[in-house]
Amino acid sequence: TAWRLRGGNPEVIVGTAMQPVNADGMTPARRASPLRLLLVGAGHAHLGLLAGAVRLRAAGISPMLVCPAQSTYSGLASAVLSGALPASAARMDVAALAAERGVVHLPGVVAHLDREAKVARLHDGAVLPFDVVSLNIGSEAADPAGLLGSSATWGAKPLEQWQDLRAFVEGWIGSTGAAPAVVVAGAGATAHEAAGALAGLMRRRGVAPLVTLAGPAPAGWAPPSALASLRAGLVRRGVALREQRVASRASGSCRLADGQILPCDALLVAAGLRAPGLAAASGLPVDALGRV
Numbered sequence: 001t002a003w004r005l006r007g008g009n010p011e012v013i014v015g016t017a018m019q020p021v022n023a024d025g026m027t028p029a030r031r032a033s034p035l036r037l038l039l040v041g042a043g044h045a046h047l048g049l050l051a052g053a054v055r056l057r058a059a060g061i062s063p064m065l066v067c068p069a070q071s072t073y074s075g076l077a078s079a080v081l082s083g084a085l086p087a088s089a090a091r092m093d094v095a096a097l098a099a100e101r102g103v104v105h106l107p108g109v110v111a112h113l114d115r116e117a118k119v120a121r122l123h124d125g126a127v128l129p130f131d132v133v134s135l136n137i138g139s140e141a142a143d144p145a146g147l148l149g150s151s152a153t154w155g156a157k158p159l160e161q162w163q164d165l166r167a168f169v170e171g172w173i174g175s176t177g178a179a180p181a182v183v184v185a186g187a188g189a190t191a192h193e194a195a196g197a198l199a200g201l202m203r204r205r206g207v208a209p210l211v212t213l214a215g216p217a218p219a220g221w222a223p224p225s226a227l228a229s230l231r232a233g234l235v236r237r238g239v240a241l242r243e244q245r246v247a248s249r250a251s252g253s254c255r256l257a258d259g260q261i262l263p264c265d266a267l268l269v270a271a272g273l274r275a276p277g278l279a280a281a282s283g284l285p286v287d288a289l290g291r292v
């Protein structure tokens with residue numbers, strides 16, 4: 001399935017593996033040149049397409065991948081944050097993967113898709129033509145309280161920030177012999193996962209954990225009994241729970257919505273995710289979270 005981007009609303013093009021349909025409503029065999037498929041981002045779906053690049057070319061489709069040369073594998077991000085694995089374990093060499101499959105890779109970031117001209121404009125000014133474009137660019141941290149941008153504050157996405165946070169914690173422990181006070185702002189699965197991983201990192205570095213998970217009482221994303229078991233396990237591992245949102249950030253502290261002040265040497269904002277602004281800025285139909 002792919003988007004046909006023309007002057008009006010996008011249409012969905014559906015084809016089979018044996019006889020795919022291209023952006024002109026024709027099978028590739030009836031085209032004078034291969035269908036130019038622009039893959040924006042190196043998410044799981046596009047990695048799967050890289051693996052099937054030979055079949056794409058056999059079907060008359062010429063893929064090109066645009067994304068940074070290196071990426072972080074989400075399935076290992078928390079293991080890296082916890083210190084169980086080195087940062088290199090979660091690092092993917094996307095450029096090498098593309099080269100192995102014979103797919104043209106352009107290291108960069110798409111800034112805008114021009115639906116009328118059928119071109120993608122990159123941040124560095126490069127312009128790439130396409131017939132069909134696929135977006136697999138992941139998500140970014142939502143920041144409803146405006147916390148990101150403050151000193152010693154990281155977002156749950158991009159995942160490279162988890163590696164930076166780990167380096168900060170390890171550096172603090174190395175220079176002081178004690179854990180920094182880390183607050184994880186959020187109430188979802190990512191916030192709970194990160195809080196547990198940070199407590200594990202501190203224990204692996206030989207210090208008592210000093211992690212607070214601050215956010216509304218979690219609900220909806222897991223059965224109540226599972227949530228109760230999960231949060232009890234975090235407490236046993238040294239994570240303090242505060243059922244209040246983080247409202248503001250100051251040097252060395254953060255303030256909760258009820259006015260309570262918490263020590264905070266490092267803040268991880270994990271208060272939800274949203275889609276990057278590329279689709280909305282390019283005029284594609286999106287939902288309230290910016291998703292196509």
